[in-house]
Amino acid sequence: MSASVHTAPSPARLKDLIREVPDFPKPGINFYDITTLLKDKTGFRETVDALAEHYRNSGADIVVGIEARGYFFAPALALALGAGFVPVRKPRKLPHTVQSIEYELEYGTDQLEIHVDAIEPGQKVLIIDDVLATGGTASAVARLVEMIKGKVVGLGFVIELTFLNGRKKLEGRDVFTLLQY
Numbered sequence: 001m002s003a004s005v006h007t008a009p010s011p012a013r014l015k016d017l018i019r020e021v022p023d024f025p026k027p028g029i030n031f032y033d034i035t036t037l038l039k040d041k042t043g044f045r046e047t048v049d050a051l052a053e054h055y056r057n058s059g060a061d062i063v064v065g066i067e068a069r070g071y072f073f074a075p076a077l078a079l080a081l082g083a084g085f086v087p088v089r090k091p092r093k094l095p096h097t098v099q100s101i102e103y104e105l106e107y108g109t110d111q112l113e114i115h116v117d118a119i120e121p122g123q124k125v126l127i128i129d130d131v132l133a134t135g136g137t138a139s140a141v142a143r144l145v146e147m148i149k150g151k152v153v154g155l156g157f158v159i160e161l162t163f164l165n166g167r168k169k170l171e172g173r174d175v176f177t178l179l180q181y
């Protein structure tokens with residue numbers, strides 16, 4: 001029997017594997033918990049297969065994962081595509097010379113970092129995270145990759161919270177999401 005069967009996953013079935021936790025981490029936030037998807041061997045594989053299927057012909061050299069939950073999917077996708085994996089991390093975690101970017105949050109600012117030599121100029125880069133919410137994080141990571149001369153060929157997410165209009169912050173970029181809420 002073939003190890004990988006390329007049937008499109010059913011969004012309803014994958015959604016059944018995602019746990020919604022009301023009022024986490026604070027009142028009013030409905031948190032989409034993907035740990036219940038990850039521990040399901042079929043659901044996890046179908047999720048990674050569906051991302052790989054979409055990006056099969058992207059020519060990506062590097063898959064960038066955003067700390068922390070992007071790390072659950074980006075390395076698996078990189079292996080499936082025959083690409084390398086590069087982590088974007090919170091400040092002061094990476095040991096070598098970094099490029100940083102500061103970006104706006106609802107209250108205050110945050111910062112993310114990448115090793116300056118993690119991507120060669122002109123390499124094609126996919127950016128992966130679990131959830132596209134307001135798009136602020138992903139937009140900052142795209143700019144961070146471009147600061148070190150990577151070419152962003154796509155931004156992929158397992159979940160899109162459409163009511164937050166994250167795509168607006170990513171206008172002009174190639175955005176793909178598996179499941180929409």
Ligand code: AMP
Nearest residue numbers: 030031032130131132133134135136137
């Ligand atoms: P964003 O607002 O698009 O910058 O999202 C910031 C980060 O928070 C992303 O990395 C998402 O993974 C995460 N996130 C935002 N909202 C949710 C939510 N409702 N459930 C789970 N993760 C979320």
